[in-house]
Structure formats: C-alpha cells, structure tokens
Amino acid sequence: MISEELLKKYRAVEVHLKKKEVLFNVGVNARYFFQVSTGKIKMNNFNEDGKEFIQGIFPPGSSFGEPPLFAELKYPAQAEAVEESSVWRLEKESFFKLLRENPETHLKLTKVLAGRLHYKATMVAEISTESPEHRLLKLIDYFKTHIHKIPEEEEYLVELSRQQMADLTGLRVETVIRTIKSLEKKGVVQLKSHKILR
Amino acid sequence: MISEELLKKYRAVEVHLKKKEVLFNVGVNARYFFQVSTGKIKMNNFNEDGKEFIQGIFPPGSSFGEPPLFAELKYPAQAEAVEESSVWRLEKESFFKLLRENPETHLKLTKVLAGRLHYKATMVAEISTESPEHRLLKLIDYFKTHIHKIPEEEEYLVELSRQQMADLTGLRVETVIRTIKSLEKKGVVQLKSHKILR
DNA sequence: TATTGTTTATGACCTAAATCATAAGAACAA
DNA sequence: TTGTTCTTATGATTTAGGTCATAAACAATA
Known part of the structure; x- marks a missing residue:
C-alpha cells in the first residue's frame, strides 16, 4: 500500500x-x-x-x-x-x-x-490436486489467517458468497453449497442463517 | 538472476x-x-x-x-x-x-x-476452468513464448515429459498422453518419435 | 546383450463433480 | 405490498477424466 x-x-x-x-x-x-x-x-x-x-x-x-x-x-x-x-x-x-x-x-x-x-502457489496446488472439501477449507483458512489475520482460536465469519467461493476455487456453486453443508454436519464449520462461521 | x-x-x-x-x-x-x-x-x-x-x-x-x-x-x-x-x-x-x-x-x-x-495467474485460471486440451496447449505455448522466447513461426520441441506436463497442469499421465495424441490428429502439434513439436 | 527401469501407449470401467431443473428464502427496489 | 433479483438449497442425471491393468518402446546400466 x-x-x-x-x-x-x-x-x-x-x-x-x-x-x-x-x-x-x-x-x-x-x-x-x-x-x-x-x-x-x-x-x-x-x-x-x-x-x-x-x-x-x-x-x-x-x-x-x-x-x-x-x-x-x-x-x-x-x-x-x-x-x-x-x-x-x-x-x-x-x-x-x-x-x-x-x-x-x-x-x-x-x-x-x-x-x-x-x-x-497455495491455491493452484489445492485446485489441481485436492477435493472440494479440502479446497474450501484451505480458502476459508487462508482468508481467516492471512487476509484478515484473525487468531486461530477466534471465530471468523466468512464474508464470501457461495458463488464467489466457487469462482475462487474452480468449483460450481452447487458443489460449494453441498460441500459446506457436509462440512457443517461434520462440525468443522458452523452455519448461522446461511452465514459460514469457522 | x-x-x-x-x-x-x-x-x-x-x-x-x-x-x-x-x-x-x-x-x-x-x-x-x-x-x-x-x-x-x-x-x-x-x-x-x-x-x-x-x-x-x-x-x-x-x-x-x-x-x-x-x-x-x-x-x-x-x-x-x-x-x-x-x-x-x-x-x-x-x-x-x-x-x-x-x-x-x-x-x-x-x-x-x-x-x-x-x-x-495464467495457469490457475487454466486449471480451474479449462479442458485438458486447452490447458496443455497453454502450457506448451507458455513455455515456447515466455520461457524459451521462441518466435511464433519457429518450431518448438517440448522438453517436458508427459508426466511433468501432467504434474504442471493437474492432469494424469494417461490423460496427457491421450490428449496429445488427439491434438496431433487435429494437426495442432506434431509428434516425432514421441517428442512433441509445436 | 541381457536386464532393469522409465516413458509412452491403449483398452475397460468407474466415480466425483458438473449439469440441469426446480424451488424456497432473503434482499432490494418500486 | 408486490414484484424482481440474488443467493441458497436439493434431487436426478450425465459425463469427462480418473483409475486400473497391461504392454510395447526406449533408455540406461551392468
């Protein structure tokens, strides 16, 4: 800057x-x-x-x-x-x-x-070799720790729409929606009125 | 350097x-x-x-x-x-x-x-949205024009193995082999004793 | 020149994610 | 308040590229 x-x-x-x-x-x-x-x-x-x-x-x-x-x-x-x-x-x-x-x-x-x-370098390796689950978690964690610099233990509210996440990871909206749901079921992210928390 | x-x-x-x-x-x-x-x-x-x-x-x-x-x-x-x-x-x-x-x-x-x-930036956009054919051509052309700086009209002999091309584009060897074959049939690359010319 | 390893090649089959369709919920504007 | 648009959601179906198996061609080394 x-x-x-x-x-x-x-x-x-x-x-x-x-x-x-x-x-x-x-x-x-x-x-x-x-x-x-x-x-x-x-x-x-x-x-x-x-x-x-x-x-x-x-x-x-x-x-x-x-x-x-x-x-x-x-x-x-x-x-x-x-x-x-x-x-x-x-x-x-x-x-x-x-x-x-x-x-x-x-x-x-x-x-x-x-x-x-x-x-x-991080994202291209993800996109070329990892599963949708892995890619999305990496994206979310990258934004949390590197872009917004939020400490690990603190909660991060993802500001990206499902479509944006899809366009950042090379997936399709439907896949992002389904994957986020399944990540919620596993308890690795939370959903509060459609907003993603991690 | x-x-x-x-x-x-x-x-x-x-x-x-x-x-x-x-x-x-x-x-x-x-x-x-x-x-x-x-x-x-x-x-x-x-x-x-x-x-x-x-x-x-x-x-x-x-x-x-x-x-x-x-x-x-x-x-x-x-x-x-x-x-x-x-x-x-x-x-x-x-x-x-x-x-x-x-x-x-x-x-x-x-x-x-x-x-x-x-x-x-070029490769990640390729890998996330393009077909194997498109990805491989982009890779080959990138190496030809940007890495080796060979003029468009001159012939370029690809020095990469099929496996390396796969690992650079997020594809699998078999897919690279098949795609290169099909590109040859279409006349967009040549093959001389398994070496790729473009 | 036999031997071992690497790269290229090809067929059969399988699966994860894309595609297509449809709808409900939220957000925004008129 | 009612349209309009965007976002999230979910089921059914399709397909491109991955996976697996097997082998030929070639290169490297003993």
Whole structure:
C-alpha cells in the first residue's frame, strides 16, 4: 500500500467506477499502476462458455495488476468493480520514478507481490490436486489467517458468497453449497442463517 | 538472476544436491535466498495420496523460493533437485543487504517475481476452468513464448515429459498422453518419435 | 546383450463433480 | 405490498477424466 500523499505527489489521479464496470481487459498492455481507494475491485477470467475464475478481490489500500507493469506482459485477467469504487491511477513512468526515489516503498511492494505469489502457489496446488472439501477449507483458512489475520482460536465469519467461493476455487456453486453443508454436519464449520462461521 | 560476483561478494556459498535430494520442505521458515548454479531444481507439492503438483522448474540462473523470505511466510512447496545440481545459498540478512545496496538488482528481482505471478495467474485460471486440451496447449505455448522466447513461426520441441506436463497442469499421465495424441490428429502439434513439436 | 527401469501407449470401467431443473428464502427496489 | 433479483438449497442425471491393468518402446546400466 502506497500512501495517498506519495501517490498525489507523483500525480496519481482518482478514477471512479460504477458497479460491474471494467477497468482493464485481458490481453492489453499495462500503462498504469492502480490502487483501490474506496469500494472493492476483483480480477477475474472467463472461459469460452462463461465460467468465471476470480484471481483476487482487492479492498481499499490494495494495489493490483502490477506484474505486467514490471515484466512488460499483457494482463492475464480483467479488473472489474465489485461495487461502486474509486481507484488511484498512476502513470507507469511516474510509478517507476516513485519506486526509484522511495526504496522503502519498493520493498513494501515487493513484499505485496511475494504475498500474492504465496497465495497463488497455495491455491493452484489445492485446485489441481485436492477435493472440494479440502479446497474450501484451505480458502476459508487462508482468508481467516492471512487476509484478515484473525487468531486461530477466534471465530471468523466468512464474508464470501457461495458463488464467489466457487469462482475462487474452480468449483460450481452447487458443489460449494453441498460441500459446506457436509462440512457443517461434520462440525468443522458452523452455519448461522446461511452465514459460514469457522 | 543475480551475478556470481555479487553473490560471492555477499558471502553466498554453493550447495551440492544429488538427484531427488530435497533442499527445503513445505511449512518451514525461509532462511536463505537460493539461485540455481548448475542442474535443475523443481518446486512441488504432494497431496495426501501422493499426487504431485509442480509449481515450477528452475534452470541455472533462476532464483526460487523467495516469496517466504519477503513476506515472513512458510514455504508453500518443497524444493527438490530434478538432477544432480548445485545452488547458491545466501543468508537472508545478507540478501536484504544486497538488495538495499543494489537497487538495480532489487528491481530485476521484482521483475522476476512479477513474471512468476503472471505464470501462476495464467495457469490457475487454466486449471480451474479449462479442458485438458486447452490447458496443455497453454502450457506448451507458455513455455515456447515466455520461457524459451521462441518466435511464433519457429518450431518448438517440448522438453517436458508427459508426466511433468501432467504434474504442471493437474492432469494424469494417461490423460496427457491421450490428449496429445488427439491434438496431433487435429494437426495442432506434431509428434516425432514421441517428442512433441509445436 | 541381457536386464532393469522409465516413458509412452491403449483398452475397460468407474466415480466425483458438473449439469440441469426446480424451488424456497432473503434482499432490494418500486 | 408486490414484484424482481440474488443467493441458497436439493434431487436426478450425465459425463469427462480418473483409475486400473497391461504392454510395447526406449533408455540406461551392468
């Protein structure tokens, strides 16, 4: 997360997005650095027959879509506003200038990328080899401990919908619903008026 | 890739690994920066019933296993020598000193992480939503254009075994073999004495 | 050049999760 | 208050890819 002062200093501008508005598409070249100011942005893919995969959901303060900026690559996914949002947009050149002139910020950003790589490595191994039960528990636990940093013994109320969990784990809604039910029966998660507790 | 002079200057040492030897395990804390000197290292996971997933295969010059170093996390996968290999090993503290004192190297490393994040984002979307055919073609094309940087019109001889392709895409060997055959029938890849050309 | 191991190949069969259909409950807007 | 839409729920059916078994082709080693 880059501070607002710093962003403003390097001439970042705020861009407004309506719910479901797309900020950038798959396959285009990256020209800007983005950081969520308000709302929520997701990065996602669709296959030929419309099945969605969610790469990540970014709350205020998170940057997203930086890799193609560094590696001169095209966006592997699109960015879309989950709800009405605004994002800071910084020109690529200014962004690199900012990094050069603020080594501490560069290191912080490297740490963010490292964290994201860790999440992806975890999830891709899950998705490619594990059962729906295992995948969903891993997802829930990852959000609990790494995203929200909630201590093991404390209760965590999952804020994701069944559909979002499906799109994050490569499953189908029905499978998520059935699996969550069965996890409840086993007592590994609780359900309070459809909300998942763990 | 960090130059050998620089590595030596910061007191990196060379570690020798026999084929199949494990350098570090899942779940342990990262204490060193590693870069392949000779041979080939893979990072991989195994699920309960022994199914493997390959996170990446690293040739000489590539570093690997940096994310937990930055983000204070545990290794999400193990590192194992594919063949007899040697790797440079640099103490965590020396590594960060090196980065601070060599901003250009820090930027180069950030680019490496960005590239790897791009690969993972691409593959996880494939694995979670696409057919075996699509997954394998994407894998082959990714290796052709991004790893080996071979121009579109030139022919690429896939150096991966069917088993490795299976472990990189979350499929089973038999499925890879059958799918490659069917891709050959369709004329989208060629087979020359079992080697795949694209 | 026999032997052992690894990789590629193929058929038969089976199963977990996707698909399809339908509906009830919640949330939101008019 | 009544539509409208989104989310959760559940049963029936289908199917793609996994599993199992067996073998040929090839490579590596003694």
